Amino acid sequence: MGWSFWGGFLAVALILTVAGVLLRNRIRAFSRRIFGRPDLLGALEALENPAQAAPRSLNGMDRLLLPQILRDFPDFDLRQAKEAAKAYLRENLAGKEELRIHNVVLSQYFPALVEKTMVFQAAVSFREGGATVQKRYDLSYAYRLPGGAGANCPNCGGVLAPGQLQCAYCGTWVANPMGAVWSFTRMEET
């Protein structure tokens, strides 16, 4: 066998090695994007057997959304809001055995004129049917007036409907209407 055979053999081996590394990196990137962990086989196993799964991964958008929220609410305290989210979860999941809240992150912000809402995502585990189950919940946190608060426009005195941030009579924006509060309005398993 001549040099050309071994040269060709080495070239093919090199190409296969490079292709293998590229493929592995692509699979890891894909798995990280879809499942939040680089090991695709582990992620697929976890899907089949959620009892042994790692805590659910979250779509954290804190760094992206916080500047936008702070523009609308300069004194918004994210840490405090997350503590409120955990308290709301514990209240709604009261009675679950070995309840653990692994993480809470911001996932969405809807700055509508009438009612501004942010969505927190929480990774939670608890014991159910003899196994530890991993759950993920979306919590809606809305800024609005309590029903029937009867706040008035600071400019013209017109009555503001619950959650209304702009006066219907004179168009004045009400930055912080009396009695407006942040409250959790919805909790949904995702």
Ligand SMILES: [Zn+2]
């Ligand atoms: Zn007004």
